[in-house]
Structure formats: C-alpha cells, structure tokens
Amino acid sequence: MAKTILIVDDSSSFRQVVGIALKTAGYSVVEACDGKDALGKLDGRKINLIVSDVNMPVMDGITFVKAAKQLPAYRFTPVIMLTTEAGESKKSEGKAAGVRAWVVKPFQPPVLLDAVSKLILP
Amino acid sequence: MLIVNLDSARGALVQEGRELLAAMEEALLAIETEGYTEERVNAIFRAAHTIKGSAGLFGLESLVNFTHVAESLLDRVRTGELFVEGAMLSLLLTCGDYIGSLLSAVEIGTEAQEPDEALRAWLLTQLQEYLDGTASDTAQEVAPFDEPYARVDVLQGEPVSSDLWHLSWRLSPEVLRNGMDPLSFLRYLGKLGRIVYLHTITDRLPALGDFEAEACYLGFELEFESNASRQEIESVFEFVLEDCLLRILPPHSQIEEYLRLIRELPESPQRLGEILLQSGALTPNELDQVLTRQHAEPQPAPPLGTLLLESQLVPQPVVAAALSKQKQVEDKRNHEQVFIKVEVGKLDQLINLVGELVIAGAATNLHALRRDMDMVEEAAQAMSVLVESIRDASLSLRMVAIGEVFQRFPRVVRDISKELGKDIQLLVTGADTELDKSMVERLADPLMHIVRNAMDHGIETAEERLASGKVASGSLRLNAYHESGSIVIEVSDDGRGLDRQRILDKALQRGLVQPDQSLSDAEVYRLIFEPGFSTAEQVTNLSGRGVGMDVVRRNIELLRGEVEVLSEFGRGATVRIRLPLTLAIIDGFQVMVGDEHFVLPLEQVIECVDLPPQEGRHHLINLRGEPLPFLRLRELFNIGGRASGRESLVVLQHGNSRAGVVVDQLVGEFQAVIKPLGMLFQKSRGLSGSTILGDGRVALILDVANLLQRASALSVGTPVRVSAGGA
Numbered sequence: 001m002a003k004t005i006l007i008v009d010d011s012s013s014f015r016q017v018v019g020i021a022l023k024t025a026g027y028s029v030v031e032a033c034d035g036k037d038a039l040g041k042l043d044g045r046k047i048n049l050i051v052s053d054v055n056m057p058v059m060d061g062i063t064f065v066k067a068a069k070q071l072p073a074y075r076f077t078p079v080i081m082l083t084t085e086a087g088e089s090k091k092s093e094g095k096a097a098g099v100r101a102w103v104v105k106p107f108q109p110p111v112l113l114d115a116v117s118k119l120i121l122p
Numbered sequence: 123m124l125i126v127n128l129d130s131a132r133g134a135l136v137q138e139g140r141e142l143l144a145a146m147e148e149a150l151l152a153i154e155t156e157g158y159t160e161e162r163v164n165a166i167f168r169a170a171h172t173i174k175g176s177a178g179l180f181g182l183e184s185l186v187n188f189t190h191v192a193e194s195l196l197d198r199v200r201t202g203e204l205f206v207e208g209a210m211l212s213l214l215l216t217c218g219d220y221i222g223s224l225l226s227a228v229e230i231g232t233e234a235q236e237p238d239e240a241l242r243a244w245l246l247t248q249l250q251e252y253l254d255g256t257a258s259d260t261a262q263e264v265a266p267f268d269e270p271y272a273r274v275d276v277l278q279g280e281p282v283s284s285d286l287w288h289l290s291w292r293l294s295p296e297v298l299r300n301g302m303d304p305l306s307f308l309r310y311l312g313k314l315g316r317i318v319y320l321h322t323i324t325d326r327l328p329a330l331g332d333f334e335a336e337a338c339y340l341g342f343e344l345e346f347e348s349n350a351s352r353q354e355i356e357s358v359f360e361f362v363l364e365d366c367l368l369r370i371l372p373p374h375s376q377i378e379e380y381l382r383l384i385r386e387l388p389e390s391p392q393r394l395g396e397i398l399l400q401s402g403a404l405t406p407n408e409l410d411q412v413l414t415r416q417h418a419e420p421q422p423a424p425p426l427g428t429l430l431l432e433s434q435l436v437p438q439p440v441v442a443a444a445l446s447k448q449k450q451v452e453d454k455r456n457h458e459q460v461f462i463k464v465e466v467g468k469l470d471q472l473i474n475l476v477g478e479l480v481i482a483g484a485a486t487n488l489h490a491l492r493r494d495m496d497m498v499e500e501a502a503q504a505m506s507v508l509v510e511s512i513r514d515a516s517l518s519l520r521m522v523a524i525g526e527v528f529q530r531f532p533r534v535v536r537d538i539s540k541e542l543g544k545d546i547q548l549l550v551t552g553a554d555t556e557l558d559k560s561m562v563e564r565l566a567d568p569l570m571h572i573v574r575n576a577m578d579h580g581i582e583t584a585e586e587r588l589a590s591g592k593v594a595s596g597s598l599r600l601n602a603y604h605e606s607g608s609i610v611i612e613v614s615d616d617g618r619g620l621d622r623q624r625i626l627d628k629a630l631q632r633g634l635v636q637p638d639q640s641l642s643d644a645e646v647y648r649l650i651f652e653p654g655f656s657t658a659e660q661v662t663n664l665s666g667r668g669v670g671m672d673v674v675r676r677n678i679e680l681l682r683g684e685v686e687v688l689s690e691f692g693r694g695a696t697v698r699i700r701l702p703l704t705l706a707i708i709d710g711f712q713v714m715v716g717d718e719h720f721v722l723p724l725e726q727v728i729e730c731v732d733l734p735p736q737e738g739r740h741h742l743i744n745l746r747g748e749p750l751p752f753l754r755l756r757e758l759f760n761i762g763g764r765a766s767g768r769e770s771l772v773v774l775q776h777g778n779s780r781a782g783v784v785v786d787q788l789v790g791e792f793q794a795v796i797k798p799l800g801m802l803f804q805k806s807r808g809l810s811g812s813t814i815l816g817d818g819r820v821a822l823i824l825d826v827a828n829l830l831q832r833a834s835a836l837s838v839g840t841p842v843r844v845s846a847g848g849a
Contacts, residue, residue: 031721049182061520076298076299076336077301078301078302078303079301080301088396095242096363098299098300098301100300100301100302100361100364100365101360101361103363117310117313118306118307118310118358118360118361119301119302119303119306119361120303120306121306121309
C-alpha cells in the first residue's frame with residue numbers, strides 16, 4: 001500500500017503542485033491548509049510523513065509539529081519542514097520540536113521528492 | 123527522398139575506412155617505435171569509432187560487432203585502465219588487417235560471407251581476454267533512473283578493494299524517535315552507487331532487559347562503489363547528520379582526483395578550508411565541525427590541517443597538497459606585490475606637490491589663526507592632519523628596503539676575501555629596514571668603501587687571528603635599523619680595531635692636530651675621515667690611498683647624515699652611519715633671531731629653556747649640573763641689533779653630543795619642505811637647506827651637526843672659522 005504524506009501549507013496552488021508531484025511518484029497525499037486543520041487530519045489514519053510549511057495562519061508549523069509529537073500515534077512520524085527563512089531561530093525552534101529535515105522554499109518538485117525519498121519509500 | 127543510392131556511398135565508406143585503417147596502423151607503429159602518446163591512442167580510437175559508426179549506417183552487422191569489441195579495448199587504453207604493450211599492439215595491427223578484409227568484402231559485395239572465421243574467433247578471444255582483465259565492465263553502469271529505488275545490494279564476502287569509498291556511520295539513540303529510519307538512508311545511498319559491503323555494528327546493543335524499543339543502537343561500516351562526490355554522498359545523510367557520526371573516507375583514485383583538482387584551482391588567495399572545499403575533499407558540514415572544534419581548543423588552537431588529520435576527515439596527501447597550493451598562491455602574490463614599478467619622476471612630482479600642499483596648508487592655518495576665525499581654524503587643522511597623512515603615505519612610496527643595497531655585498535665580500543686571501547664571512551641583518559629610494563642609490567658607494575676598508579685593514583689574516591686567539595675566519599656584519607626618526611646602518615668587523623696611537627701619530631705628521639691637544643677616542647677616530655688621511659702602510663689595490671673615508675663622510679653628509687666609528691682595539695670596529703628617513707620634508711622647529719626665521723630639525727631638538735641674562739658670556743652654561751656649550755645664532759650669522767627681552771636656549775642633540783643655540787624667539791613646530799640651497803650657498807657650513815614659510819617668507823634650515831661642532835669649539839676656546847652665511 002502506498003505511503004501517505006500529509007501536506008500542510010496555506011497556499012492551495014502549492015499543495016496542488018506538490019500533491020501532483022508526490023502522487024506521480026507513487027505516494028498518496030492528504031492536504032491541510034494550516035496547523036489546526038492538519039491536527040484534525042491526524043485522526044488515527046496512517047500518515048508516514050508530514051511535509052509542513054512554517055508560516056501559516058491560524059496555527060504555524062512549529063506549533064503544529066509540537067502538538068503532533070504529543071500524539072502517541074504520530075510521535076515518530078518524520079517531518080520535513082519547508083522554510084523560506086535562512087533565519088536560524090526558526091530552525092532551532094524546529095529542531096527542539098523534533099524536526100530534522102528541512103527544504104528551503106522556493107524549490108522545484110524534484111528537490112522535495114528527493115528529500116522525501118531519503119526518509120520514506122512510496 | 124530518403125532513398126539513397128547506397129551503392130555509390132559504399133565506395134566512399136570503403137575508401138574512408140581504408141584511410142582510417144592506414145592512419146590507425148601508422149599510429150600503432152608510432153607507439154611501438156616512439157612510445158605512447160595520448161594523441162596516438164586517440165587517433166586509433168577515433169579510427170575504430172568512425173568505422174563502426176559508418177558501418178552502422180549501412181547495417182553492416184559483422185563489421186559493427188567486431189569493431190565494437192576493438193573499440194571497447196581502445197577506450198580502456200584511452201582512459202588509462204589498460205596499458206598498451208607489445209602483444210596488444212600486434213593484436214591491434216592484426217585487427218586492423220582483419221577490418222581491412224571486411225572492408226574488401228563490402229567493396230566486392232560479399233559482406234554476407236565471413237572472410238576468415240578462424241581469425242575472427244581468435245581475435246575476439248584475444249580482445250576479450252584484455253577486456254576481462256579489467257573488472258569494471260558491469261560495475262561502471264549507473265543504475266537507471268526509471269528504477270528509482272534501487273535495492274540495497276549487500277554482498278557479503280566480496281573482497282574489499284581500495285578503490286571504494288568507506289563510510290563509518292554511527293547512529294544516535296534518538297534517530298528513531300526523530301522519525302528517521304536508517305534503512306531509508308541506506309536505500310537512498312543505493313541510488314548513488316553500489317553498496318559493496320555492509321557490516322552492522324551492534325556493540326552498543328544493551329542487555330535485553332535494558333533494551334529500549336524506541337532507541338537505535340546500530341552503526342554501520344560500508345564499502346561503497348560510486349562516482350558521486352564526497353558532498354553528494356554526505357548529502358544522502360543530510361537529515362540525520364545531527365543524530366549520527368559519519369566519516370567518509372575517499373577511495374584511492376579519489377585522492378588522486380582531489381590532488382589534481384587542488385593543483386588546478388585558480389590561484390586566488392585562499393584559506394586551507396576553502397581549498398579543500400573547492401576540490402571536494404571536505405564538505406562544508408565537516409569544515410564547520412572542525413572549525414567548531416578548533417574554537418573550543420585552548421589558545422593557541424592547533425592549525426586546521428592538524429585537526430583535519432587527527433579527525434581523519436582528509437587524507438594526509440590531500441592536506442599536504444592543499445597547504446602547498448596555499449603557499450604557492452601566497453608566494454606568487456607576494457612576488458607580484460614586490461614589483462609595482464612607478465617612474466621615479468612621477469613619485470618626485472607627487473612629493474613635490476605634496477610639499478606645496480603642506481606649505482599651502484600652513485598658510486591657511488596661519489591666516490585662520492591671525493584672523494581668529496575658530497571655524498576656519500578648525501577646518502584648517504582637520505585639513506593639515508589629512509595633508510600630513512598624505513605626506514607620510516607619499517613619502518612611504520619612495521621607501522625601499524635597504525636590502526637592495528645589501529644584496530650586492532655577498533658577492534663583493536666573496537671576491538675581495540679571495541683577492542686578499544682572507545676567509546671572511548658576511549652576516550646581513552635588518553635588510554628589510556626601509557629608507558628613501560634616492561638614498562639607496564647614493565649610499566652604495568660609501569658603503570662599498572667602508573666594507574673594503576674593514577676587510578682590508580680591519581680584519582687580520584688567518585695566521586694573525588689565530589695568534590691573537592681568534593677564530594681563523596673573520597666576520598663582517600651589515601646591519602640596519604630605525605632609531606628615533608633616523609635609519610642607522612652599521613658595518614662591523616671583528617678585526618684588529620683602530621689603533622689610536624697610530625692615528626694620532628699620523629694626524630700630527632699631517633698637521634691635523636697639535637701636539638698639546640688632548641682628544642677623546644671618538645675625536646681621534648673621527649680623524650680618519652679627514653681628507654688625505656691614511657694609516658695603511660701598504661697601498662693595496664683596494665684601499666689605502668687615503669681617498670676613501672673622507673669621501674665617505676662627504677657623501678653621508680650630503681644626505682644630511684653623519685658617520686662615526688666605534689672601536690675596541692684588538693676586538694673590532696664598527697662604522698655607524700645615521701641618516702634621516704627622507705630627504706624631502708622634515709618636521710621642523712621654527713625660531714627667530716631679529717627678523718630672521720630659522721628652522722631646526724625637530725628630531726634633534728631636545729628641549730627649550732630660558733637663558734638667564736647674566737649667563738652666556740663664556741659659551742658654556744650649567745644646565746642642571748651638566749656643562750652645555752652653546753652659541754648665539756645672532757653672532758654666528760652677523761645679525762645686527764640686540765635681543766629685546768629674554769633670550770631662549772634651544773638644546774640640540776646630534777649623535778652623542780649636545781649643545782645649545784641661543785635665539786630671540788621660539789615660534790613652534792612646522793613642517794618644512796626642504797628646498798635645496800642655490801649653488802652659491804652650497805659651501806656655507808651650518809646650513810642644510812631652506813624652506814618656504816606659510817606667509818611666503820624664506821627660512822633657513824640649520825645644520826645641527828655643524829652647529830654642535832662650532833659650539834663645542836667655542837666653549838673650549840679654540841678659534842673656529844665662521845663661514846659666511848645668511849638669509
């Protein structure tokens with residue numbers, strides 16, 4: 001069964017492009033438009049990887065990851081964080097929250113696919 | 123339109139093929155007789171390659187298949203994997219012949235028949251043997267991209283070749299908890315190459331009771347075959363780097379590659395880390411780690427190269443190559459910096475203009491001061507600070523290392539010591555001491571005189587030296603250093619020293635001194651600089667005609683310098699030359715006598731004191747318990763009138779002697795641009811030049827050395843000729 005990736009980003013066009021790329025590569029995709037929405041998607045379904053933006057309305061990515069790590073079913077789910085900031089402060093916050101993988105926006109879909117494939121297989 | 127008359131083209135194919143075969147044969151024979159060159163091997167390869175390509179167009183399978191095998195072999199030769207030797211040359215020549223026979227068959231239309239089946243089979247076997255000799259036939263093939271997640275091929279028991287990357291990977295217990303699966307990284311690694319050998323390190327596995335299900339206890343040792351760069355390999359582990367220890371050891375061939383890349387780097391100034399990064403021998407992440415370690419070390423921290431070797435991140439030959447590259451770049455840069463050639467005329471013009479600027483600045487200052495305009499005064503002050511910086515900077519352009527003069531002496535000393543039959547060692551120190559370029563040119567001759575004198579008269583023969591308990595070989599030392607605004611140049615020898623009595627005798631004989639005169643050692647030694655004075659009993663080729671030392675003194679004095687001799691009888695002598703740093707501008711001290719302005723070089727002014735009216739009748743004053751000779755500028759230059767009010771005494775020092783000059787008024791410090799005196803005044807003693815004041819008036823610059831001599835002469839009552847002088 002295909003691995004499922006949760007994409008969390010407030011831009012619907014972004015989710016669409018990344019979603020198509022991941023689906024083409026053989027993953028199945030769940031979308032969420034912010035951290036709160038994403039937490040709602042962590043409802044017991046199998047999620048193999050989370051790809052989350054940092055800056056989002058309602059609930060930002062870091063808060064979301066912290067909350068996700070509290071959920072027993074998802075505490076070991078790997079997270080790729082998308083960042084536009086070179087700012088180390090966000091990165092160290094993310095590290096504290098348990099994020100290890102970073103991809104800097106903007107990127108071409110293959111870059112994300114490559115990062116994903118380092119962590120999970122489709 | 124696609125219908126081509128293949129028959130006519132066939133002839134062209136055969137003809138082209140034959141030409142190529144001829145070229146191939148020629149190149150093969152050339153290799154046999156004259157040796158391997160890249161060009162020759164390339165020519166052979168191109169021939170086979172072109173024949174194969176053309177034959178393909180015609181669908182000549184037999185020709186294509188055979189040439190392909192030969193071409194594969196040639197490709198290996200071309201890339202250096204195989205070495206051409208005699209047997210292979212013969213084989214290739216035979217292959218050429220066989221291809222020729224295939225072409226002949228094409229020409230007469232019998233290509234469907236095999237011309238020589240036995241020969242073909244034998245040749246193919248021979249070729250294949252060479253090809254099998256190189257193992258990389260299949261391994262070279264890169265995993266195709268339509269199979270994105272290549273299996274992790276773990277081949278147990280395969281011999282560990284040195285041409286593999288070696289990866290040591292130890293995972294932190296946190297890896298799994300951070301959502302990272304070690305296996306996924308190993309799988310991804312498989313995309314970059316082939317994992318030839320993998321050993322799982324289980325040393326850290328705890329006893330079952332202590333085993334935490336969520337902790338990772340594993341480590342891996344991998345032999346990895348890949349054409350990927352170190353950076354690419356490291357990037358596989360990008361997301362887990364913080365939770366693991368990763369050491370990547372390059373294969374031997376890769377070390378060669380690093381060495382080549384380091385050699386080929388552009389020659390721009392770089393730090394060791396940058397060189398290694400650019401050649402790919404080190405990744406930015408690894409460099410960061412080592413730099414962090416370096417910061418943590420107690421000061422002084424060990425150099426980066428040492429740390430890299432200790433941590434085994436970079437093999438020793440690569441570090442060595444990078445260091446030598448760094449040195450090479452530095453050397454080259456230093457070399458380039460040494461030679462910025464500027465026409466002396468241009469420099470002189472610049473300095474002249476700066477001189478005028480100094481004068482104009484002084485004038486602005488003066489006017490601002492007189493008009494009592496604070497703002498203008500402040501602006502003028504700020505400007506004069508800048509002008510001073512410009513002056514210093516432009517004067518430093520003229521400064522060159524005295525080594526330029528010194529460098530001719532090793533040869534001179536060698537030649538002269540041979541001529542004299544003495545063994546003399548030359549020791550040069552302070553060669554990088556700087557002085558004005560114009561002095562360098564005028565210093566060479568005096569120095570040559572002094573060195574010759576020291577070698578000829580100063581240093582004894584080996585027998586004499588041994589007899590007086592010295593080592594047989596004499597030593598001559600050239601030294602230069604800066605001291606209080608002057609440059610001092612010393613020529614020292616460890617010879618017999620000056621003979622005070624002999625000098626005195628000679629001086630009496632020549633009438634230079636009176637029999638009843640008592641002279642200090644320094645004064646006696648100074649006599650050797652008098653014209654026509656020579657104590658050498660024999661006149662040699664080199665010196666001893668008595669024309670040496672007085673010329674030396676004259677030359678040095680022309681440079682506003684002074685020369686003195688220090689000597690210890692039997693132990694050696696030192697000739698010390700003291701020169702101002704530059705000839706163009708001096709920091710002056712301005713004084714007035716009557717309406718006349720005079721400038722004294724500031725560096726020679728020690729202090730200024732009031733002259734009590736009752737003092738000064740005997741040209742000697744008691745200054746804090748020390749007798750100080752002095753003279754009055756008013757008397758010296760025959761300026762009429764009397765001083766109104768109190769006179770001042772300016773205490774001057776030149777070399778070791780001190781004296782005072784009495785003036786009416788002290789004006790203050792002043793940057794004097796030295797203008798040489800006209801021909802008419804060249805001979806006047808006591809003056810070294812003139813300068814233009816801010817208000818356009820001319821002031822004379824006094825020659826302190828001469829003034830001091832006069833003062834001490836006056837004080838002991840010896841009559842001294844006062845030469846004419848005046849504004």
